Amino acid sequence: MALIDTGIGLLDSQLPEERIGHELVKITGYRFDENQTAVRQIERLGLNPGQVADCIISHLDNDHIGGLADFPHATVHVGREEYENYMSGNPRYLKIPLQHNPAIKTYGTSDRLWFGFEARKVVTALDIEILLIPLPGHTLGHCGVAIKNGDRWLFYVADAYYLREELSDMDHPVHELAEIRADDNKMRMDTVEKIRKLMQAHPEIEIFGYHDIREFEQYNSK
Numbered sequence: 001m002a003l004i005d006t007g008i009g010l011l012d013s014q015l016p017e018e019r020i021g022h023e024l025v026k027i028t029g030y031r032f033d034e035n036q037t038a039v040r041q042i043e044r045l046g047l048n049p050g051q052v053a054d055c056i057i058s059h060l061d062n063d064h065i066g067g068l069a070d071f072p073h074a075t076v077h078v079g080r081e082e083y084e085n086y087m088s089g090n091p092r093y094l095k096i097p098l099q100h101n102p103a104i105k106t107y108g109t110s111d112r113l114w115f116g117f118e119a120r121k122v123v124t125a126l127d128i129e130i131l132l133i134p135l136p137g138h139t140l141g142h143c144g145v146a147i148k149n150g151d152r153w154l155f156y157v158a159d160a161y162y163l164r165e166e167l168s169d170m171d172h173p174v175h176e177l178a179e180i181r182a183d184d185n186k187m188r189m190d191t192v193e194k195i196r197k198l199m200q201a202h203p204e205i206e207i208f209g210y211h212d213i214r215e216f217e218q219y220n221s222k
Contacts, residue, residue, distance in 0.1 A: 082141025
């Protein structure tokens, strides 16, 4: 099995002050619910979390990788620029999520294109085509993940936008938060524009992000 990002983990839910810190919890507005962690959701599906062999990671902010410790034997797949940014000492990142020393596979620049985007093929044991798609700005190595689903594509854009409304309303208040959290806001805005154009040109691609509650409810009901 493979996961695309892990979300907040069990230990984060149980020990938020120790693992995340009071200030970051307050700033981000974390909501801790052990039942919503990936490992618990997998268990409710009747599956074995120990069979998660690969975690494909959009970027290394804690709310996307806090659950990695729940899958200690899984290989972490991440863009090379993102891992280098993480190792550079950028203060946005917490070190605790990788303290269990997982196997890490990084993916550098590729000549392959996917609907005009650079594409980096993720190597797993699964018979599924999975691509890391660089969408920089939120972090310098931030990537989306494109997944071939039969004859269709799913495109998870992670934190390229917080709310889908950002794509149609350039004055939406959430842009201010996104700008504050961006490593490079110009790159972020360029990424938003590229996603907007992709949606217009290819409505057959199913595109969704990480934080939009309406998108979450849409997929959670399926």
